[in-house]
Amino acid sequence: MAQLDLRQKLSVLADAAKYDASCASSGTSKRDSSDSKGLGSTEGMGICHAYTPDGRCVSLLKILLTNFCIYDCAYCINRASSNVPRARFNVQEVVDLTLNFYRRNYIEGLFLSSGIIRSGDYTMEQLVLVAKTLREVHGFRGYIHLKLIPEADPKLVEMAGLYADRLSANIELPRDEALQRLAPQKDVGVIKKAMGQVRLGVEAAKPEKRDRIKPPKFAPAGQSTQLIVGADGAPDTEIIDRSASLYGGYGLRRVYYSAFSPIPDASSSLPLQKPPLMREHRLYQADWLMRFYGFSPPEIGEATVGGMLDLAIDPKLAWALNRREHFPVDVNTASREMLLRVPGLGVKSVDRMISVRRYRTLRLEDIARLCRGIDKVRPFISALDWTPGGLTDAADLRARISPDPAPKQLSLF
Amino acid sequence: MRVATLDSETDFDGWRKAARAFRSAGVRPGEAAFRVGRDDGGLFDELEPQDGGQGAQFPVPRAFVELAQAVILHRSEDRFDLLYRLLWRLEREPDLIRVVSDRDVADAFERAKNVSRASHKMKAFVRFRLAEEEGDEHWISWFEPAHRVLERTAPFFARRFTTMRWSILTPDGQAHWDTRHMTFGPPATRDMAPAEDEIEDFWKTYYASTFNPARLKTKTMQGEMPKRYWANLPEAALIPDLIASAAAREAAMVAAPAPEPNPRLAKTLSRLNRDRAFEEGFTPSSLEELGQAVQACRRCPLWRDATQGVCGQGARPARLMIVGEQPGDQEDLAGKPFVGPAGQVLDAALAEAGIDRDDAFVTNAVRHFKHTPRGKRRIHQTPTTSEITACRWWLDAERSLVKPKVILMLGGTAAQGVMGRKPEVMKARGRAIPLPDATALLTVHPSYLLRLPDREAAAVARERFVADLKMVQRLL
Numbered sequence: 044m045a046q047l048d049l050r051q052k053l054s055v056l057a058d059a060a061k062y063d064a065s066c067a068s069s070g071t072s073k074r075d076s077s078d079s080k081g082l083g084s085t086e087g088m089g090i091c092h093a094y095t096p097d098g099r100c101v102s103l104l105k106i107l108l109t110n111f112c113i114y115d116c117a118y119c120i121n122r123a124s125s126n127v128p129r130a131r132f133n134v135q136e137v138v139d140l141t142l143n144f145y146r147r148n149y150i151e152g153l154f155l156s157s158g159i160i161r162s163g164d165y166t167m168e169q170l171v172l173v174a175k176t177l178r179e180v181h182g183f184r185g186y187i188h189l190k191l192i193p194e195a196d197p198k199l200v201e202m203a204g205l206y207a208d209r210l211s212a213n214i215e216l217p218r219d220e221a222l223q224r225l226a227p228q229k230d231v232g233v234i235k236k237a238m239g240q241v242r243l244g245v246e247a248a249k250p251e252k253r254d255r256i257k258p259p260k261f262a263p264a265g266q267s268t269q270l271i272v273g274a275d276g277a278p279d280t281e282i283i284d285r286s287a288s289l290y291g292g293y294g295l296r297r298v299y300y301s302a303f304s305p306i307p308d309a310s311s312s313l314p315l316q317k318p319p320l321m322r323e324h325r326l327y328q329a330d331w332l333m334r335f336y337g338f339s340p341p342e343i344g345e346a347t348v349g350g351m352l353d354l355a356i357d358p359k360l361a362w363a364l365n366r367r368e369h370f371p372v373d374v375n376t377a378s379r380e381m382l383l384r385v386p387g388l389g390v391k392s393v394d395r396m397i398s399v400r401r402y403r404t405l406r407l408e409d410i411a412r413l414c415r416g417i418d419k420v421r422p423f424i425s426a427l428d429w430t431p432g433g434l435t436d437a438a439d440l441r442a443r444i445s446p447d448p449a450p451k452q453l454s455l456f
Numbered sequence: 457m458r459v460a461t462l463d464s465e466t467d468f469d470g471w472r473k474a475a476r477a478f479r480s481a482g483v484r485p486g487e488a489a490f491r492v493g494r495d496d497g498g499l500f501d502e503l504e505p506q507d508g509g510q511g512a513q514f515p516v517p518r519a520f521v522e523l524a525q526a527v528i529l530h531r532s533e534d535r536f537d538l539l540y541r542l543l544w545r546l547e548r549e550p551d552l553i554r555v556v557s558d559r560d561v562a563d564a565f566e567r568a569k570n571v572s573r574a575s576h577k578m579k580a581f582v583r584f585r586l587a588e589e590e591g592d593e594h595w596i597s598w599f600e601p602a603h604r605v606l607e608r609t610a611p612f613f614a615r616r617f618t619t620m621r622w623s624i625l626t627p628d629g630q631a632h633w634d635t636r637h638m639t640f641g642p643p644a645t646r647d648m649a650p651a652e653d654e655i656e657d658f659w660k661t662y663y664a665s666t667f668n669p670a671r672l673k674t675k676t677m678q679g680e681m682p683k684r685y686w687a688n689l690p691e692a693a694l695i696p697d698l699i700a701s702a703a704a705r706e707a708a709m710v711a712a713p714a715p716e717p718n719p720r721l722a723k724t725l726s727r728l729n730r731d732r733a734f735e736e737g738f739t740p741s742s743l744e745e746l747g748q749a750v751q752a753c754r755r756c757p758l759w760r761d762a763t764q765g766v767c768g769q770g771a772r773p774a775r776l777m778i779v780g781e782q783p784g785d786q787e788d789l790a791g792k793p794f795v796g797p798a799g800q801v802l803d804a805a806l807a808e809a810g811i812d813r814d815d816a817f818v819t820n821a822v823r824h825f826k827h828t829p830r831g832k833r834r835i836h837q838t839p840t841t842s843e844i845t846a847c848r849w850w851l852d853a854e855r856s857l858v859k860p861k862v863i864l865m866l867g868g869t870a871a872q873g874v875m876g877r878k879p880e881v882m883k884a885r886g887r888a889i890p891l892p893d894a895t896a897l898l899t900v901h902p903s904y905l906l907r908l909p910d911r912e913a914a915a916v917a918r919e920r921f922v923a924d925l926k927m928v929q930r931l932l
Contacts, residue, residue: 050661057665075615079635084616090580093691094681095666096699098673105666143655144662146595146620147584148613219760232751235763239789288761291829292788304670305706311714317706318671340829395556402551409557 053140055130059110059121060156062306063213064269064299066091068102068151068186071208071264081182083145083152085208089186090151103154103188104144108132108169112158116226117313118215118274120306121158127308131160137173138181145185152186152208153177159192167195167203174206186264193237194230200237201261204244209264209296212237217285221275225312238293241266245294265296272326273319274303278350280340283329287340290333300326325352332359335390336383356445360386363423370423370435374405386444387419419444459489462536465628466604467492468528475540485544490536516546519553526568529604538564574602575609581685582613582624585653595622598649599688604628607640614638625649656690663691669702670709743772743857746850750823756846758824758839763788768819768854775932776815777860777894778802779851781869781901782822785834793818801902802866805918809925817858821873822847844872855893862931863894867901886924888931895931899924 069089091100109131115123177183191212216222248261302318332338346361382393392414407429411417460474584595610631625644686692740746750765766783786796827834872878889896908914
């Protein structure tokens with residue numbers, strides 16, 4: 044009977060945690076248990092142990108400590124005024140579940156968040172206690188991601204950083220004004236201060252070359268945050284600007300974009316519609332362009348219409364179609380920077396092309412073998428045996444590359 | 457046709473030996489064949505190749521050896537031939553392995569990628585079940601890898617589960633770890649592994665609950681978790697039902713009427729949700745109150761991308777007030793003025809001039825960090841006149857609370873914040889300027905000293921800066 048209770052709790056508290064898009068278990072320090080103590084390992088690359096039919100991976104046991112909450116944020120299923128069933132794990136239950144799942148190779152570790160109960164300090168203390176027990180009592184070497192309770196005492200944030208691989212606090216809404224409206228008790232300033240503290244902690248833990256004694260590790264996988272898309276009417280350009288500001292300000296590893304999705308027992312202040320998944324996808328693509336392709340937020344803005352990314356084509360193609368004067372790019376002589384601007388060429392393809400062209404002069408068929416699909420690439424490049432001629436400037440180029448009609452943007456407001 | 461016999465499907469050393477012999481005997485790619493086991497003799501001209509003379513050998517790049525070791529684990533029948541063809545071509549084209557656009561090389565790398573992916577999926581999709589044997593825990597898994605990656609992947613599990621006794625059974629062979637040593641065994645069958653595990657129901661509960669029915673993306677799921685693995689994943693049995701019920705669950709959520717707001721909660725909320733916003737007519741009675749109030753300041757748009765408003769700190773009342781431009785990257789995070797590089801320059805110069813920073817009150821003309829993001833950094837931007845003007849309200853409030861005798865203005869922005877106008881810094885510096893409530897003195901901002909590229913010029917500028925500070929000392 045007690046076991047059934049625990050399963051019911053697991054069901055409630057996993058359900059309540061599923062709206063957090065973060066799932067990564069990568070990018071932390073390498074460690075394992077081959078010294079014959081403890082349990083677990085991380086090898087830099089994350090591992091997804093299963094996928095659910097929503098296409099998202101299961102890498103961590105992602106649960107809440109409790110879904111009771113004193114806050115009433117309109118977009119959140121766990122808000123105080125919601126009638127969802129409530130449950131609460133104790134510290135030992137979370138520790139046992141994590142270890143039991145980990146030993147069977149179901150998960151890479153734990154992602155623990157919580158509703159706010161009693162106070163920010165009390166809640167953060169409980170989260171830290173779970174991580175501390177896993178690390179110190181069980182020698183757990185797997186991945187731990189802890190959610191920051193921003194208003195908690197900085198000393199607790201410091202402790203969290205010692206036990207966790209990654210910390211995160213969710214900004215949630217791109218517009219601060221909307222946060223005030225939809226989450227009246229949340230203070231964006233407090234969230235930013237907590238994220239600033241994590242950045243300072245991570246930087247302080249980076250050993251200087253001269254240091255003989257390494258400072259203790261602090262959140263080696265850095266920090267991340269989440270923006271809910273489609274709940275506050277912010278256009279894509281505003282979201283991208285906010286992301287750029289967050290990446291720069293707090294050294295974030297990732298900004299996650301979560302299309303606002305219908306939730307059971309939803310607040311009347313938010314309309315219920317299918318989440319705009321394609322918009323979420325385009326935002327992730329734009330985010331990649333910023334982080335790995337050298338695009339600036341204003342350049343991404345050039346590829347938008349009325350501040351919104353094109354849903355029918357990816358942002359890089361949209362940018363290239365607007366800026367045809369930069370093309371075609373000669374694959375045999377162009378710089379890496381310029382090759383990265385070619386639609387259809389990824390970082391890997393470009394690096395391979397640069398490596399191969401030291402030995403061979405590239406032909407179109409070489410390029411075809413080095414990228415995913417040549418159709419999108421062809422109009423924007425020239426090679427030994429290929430020039431696109433008038434194709435680059437053809438008026439119907441967009442239709443030729445992407446013959447599908449544009450899917451309709453779902454608007455929430 | 458020359459035929460070489462290999463001990464097993466993954467016998468890399470055997471293949472290498474045979475290929476080397478073929479190569480030195482000049483056997484062309486189409487005429488060399490590799491067979492596993494000894495049961496197909498007779499059909500081919502079975503001829504154990506001789507080790508060729510050392511002179512006929514040529515070095516191959518390490519990258520080729522590593523590639524071949526991976527490709528040989530691929531389940532395709534013709535992998536030995538492909539590798540031999542590459543080996544053959546390598547003599548004339550020593551850089552061949554780097555030409556990843558070559559048909560053969562691309563083919564080999566593609567197969568190596570499939571092998572690496574199979575190994576990665578094995579790390580992900582092995583599911584251990586607990587078997588108790590004479591009171592001893594034994595963790596056993598039945599797994600069917602896409603390619604022959606058992607031996608290559610087993611060390612990963614030894615590193616991760618060093619203190620557990622475990623076995624992974626596959627149709628290709630078995631791997632056993634006894635907490636110290638690894639051993640490998642012959643092909644196994646499914647019935648040799650336990651059929652169930654008591655924690656599996658918890659795992660399935662978790663899997664079903666973490667799925668969001670409003671975001672069905674089954675193609676993505678199958679791309680990452682191909683059906684070939686489903687039979688050995690206990691949670692995969694839930695997939696058909698989860699998909700079938702998703703549409704109805706989503707529709708129910710959308711159709712459900714919004715719940716009645718809870719009146720007691722609404723009352724509590726309105727009490728908790730005090731208006732913290734800055735209001736006109738508010739006069740802070742202490743620096744603490746001012747520090748809190750500035751967090752709600754919306755007099756200009758700079759608050760939006762800054763972390764927090766940064767007010768002054770230091771002695772109070774103080775005879776000396778030092779006014780800078782605005783918080784920088786470090787100050788924005790720490791919430792304190794002059795803690796970054798410019799602050800260090802200032803501290804050193806103050807010490808040299810015989811002024812104790814602890815006796816002064818240090819603040820800025822502008823409360824929020826103005827910047828633009830560039831990659832992972834924030835680049836400082838000079839505040840505009842309207843931003844400085846909007847922020848004067850806070851500086852004036854600080855002045856009336858601190859009551860300084862002397863105000864040291866670091867740079868043009870500081871001067872504009874204090875006096876309401878921007879003098880030419882280089883001309884006006886170092887002279888006492890009378891104000892209604894204090895005496896002001898203008899000098900350069902310490903970050904100006906940091907930016908001078910020429911070392912000699914920097915030393916001169918720093919000397920003048922210290923001289924200005926000594927002037928302050930005399931005014932106090």
